Amino acid sequence: MSLRRFLIYTYIYIDIKSPETEVEIAEMATEESNGGKNISSKPPPEPSPLRRAKFFKANMRILVTGGAGFIGSHLVDKLMENEENMVIVADNYFTGSKDNLRQWFDxxxxxxxxxxxxxPLLVEVDKIYHLACPASPIFYKYNAVKTIKTNVIGTLNMLGLAKRVGARILLTSTSEVYGDPLVHPQTEDYWGNVNPIGVRSCYDEGKRVAETLMFDYHRQHGIEIRIARIFNTYGPRMNIDDGRVVSNFLAQAIRDEPLTVQLPGTQTRSFCYVADMVDGLIRLMEGDNTGEFTMLELAETVKEMINPAIEIIKVENTPDDPRQRKPDITKAKELLGWEPRIKLHDGIPLMEEDFRKRIGILRK
Ligand SMILES: NC(=O)c1ccc[n+]([C@@H]2O[C@H](COP(=O)([O-])OP(=O)(O)OC[C@H]3O[C@@H](n4cnc5c(N)ncnc54)[C@H](O)[C@@H]3O)[C@@H](O)[C@H]2O)c1
Ligand SMILES: O=c1ccn([C@@H]2O[C@H](COP(=O)(O)OP(=O)(O)O[C@H]3OC[C@@H](O)[C@H](O)[C@H]3O)[C@@H](O)[C@H]2O)c(=O)[nH]1
Structure with missing residues (x-):
C-alpha cells in the first residue's frame, strides 16, 4: 500500500473588492507525504473487507453530519445528483430543519x-462530511457549553467513526479560527488572534480543537482528513431569523424594516454563495469569488437591490467582533481548481426569491 498521503486544508470564500469588481479565488494548502511535517507515517485504516471482495459493487456511502442545516442541505442535494452516492444525514435539528431535506425523504x-x-454514531460509511455545529453567532452563543461539546466531543466521535470504518473525513472549520486577524488577507499559515475566554471562544476555540483533533487522528491513526476553513457563506435556506448579516439585511429589506448595521460598520467580510461553497467542499473531499465588503457597503447594496425606501441604522455591536476578514485563496485555486463563480450581485437575487417565498411578501 502506498504511503503517499495528502493533507489538504483550505479556505473557501468569495472575495469581492467592490460591487463592481469581479472576484474569485480559492485557496488551500496541501502537504504531501514524506517531506511534509504533518504527514502521518501510518497507513489509513482498512475499510470493510466486504468492499474489497472481487465482485462486490456498491454505492459510495456518505455521511453528512449537520445535513439538515443551510450548507449541509445544499451539499446533500449535490451529492444526491450522483447516482453512485448513498447519503446518510445525522442531525439534531438544533438550527437545521427536516424541511430542507423534504425532497429526498422517500x-x-x-x-x-x-x-x-x-x-457516538455507529454507521458504515466511506466518507464523512462533518458539518454539525451551529454557525450563527446568536445560536452558537445561546448554549456555549453545548457548542464546545459539539465541536470537541462531536468531532472526536466522528473521528472515532472514521477510524473504525476507514472513512475519509472532511471538517467544515471556519475563518473564526483567525479570531480578529492581525494578518490580512488570511492565509492557511496564519495562526490567528483568538480571545480564549471571550463570548465567541466556544465556537472559535471549539473549531481550533476540532482541527487539532483532525491532525492528531491523522498523525496517530493515519485517518485521511480534509479541513475547509469557510468564510461567510450566504444563499437560499438560511434561517430567516438566523441573525447573520446577509439573512438579517435581506429579511429586514423585505419587511420594510431598517437595516441594522452593527458598529462601527467598517468591519469587513468576504461572502461566498452557497453553490460555490458546496462545489469547493466536494472538490476538497474528492481531490488528492470572493470580495471584501464593509457591513455598511453590504447594507447599501441590499438597500439598492431590494428596497431603496428603507433606512440604514447603526446599532451596538457584540464583543470581539473581527474588524476585517478576507481569505487568500491562491492554494485552493492552484490545487483544487476551485474559485467562486457567483458574484454577490447575482447571489442576492437568488436568496431574495427564497426569502420572499418563505416570509410571504412579494416584490412590490
Ligand atoms: N455558513 C457559514 O458562513 C459558515 C462559515 C464558516 C463555517 N461554517 C461551518 O459550516 C457548517 C455548517 O454551517 P451552516 O451555515 O450550514 O449552519 P447551520 O446552523 O444551518 O447548520 C448546522 C447544522 O448542524 C446541526 N447540529 C448542530 N449541533 C448538532 C449536534 N450536536 N448534533 C447533530 N447536529 C447538530 C444543526 O441542527 C444544523 O442542521 C458548520 O460547521 C459551521 O461552523 C459555516
Ligand atoms: O444585523 C446585523 C448582523 C451582523 N452585522 C455585522 O456583520 C458582520 C458579520 O456578522 P455575522 O453574524 O453574519 O457573522 P460573523 O462573520 O461574525 O461570523 C460568521 O463567520 C464565520 C462562520 O463560522 C460563522 O457562520 C459565523 O460565525 C459582523 O461584523 C456583525 O457585527 C451587522 O452589521 N448587522
Missing part, C-alpha cells in the same frame, strides 16, 4: 437520522 439512496453527534 429516496432509496437517502437516509435521515435524528442524532446528536455528542453521542
Amino acid at each position: 429516496h432509496p439512496r437517502f437516509e435521515l437520522i435524528r442524532h446528536d453527534i455528542t453521542k
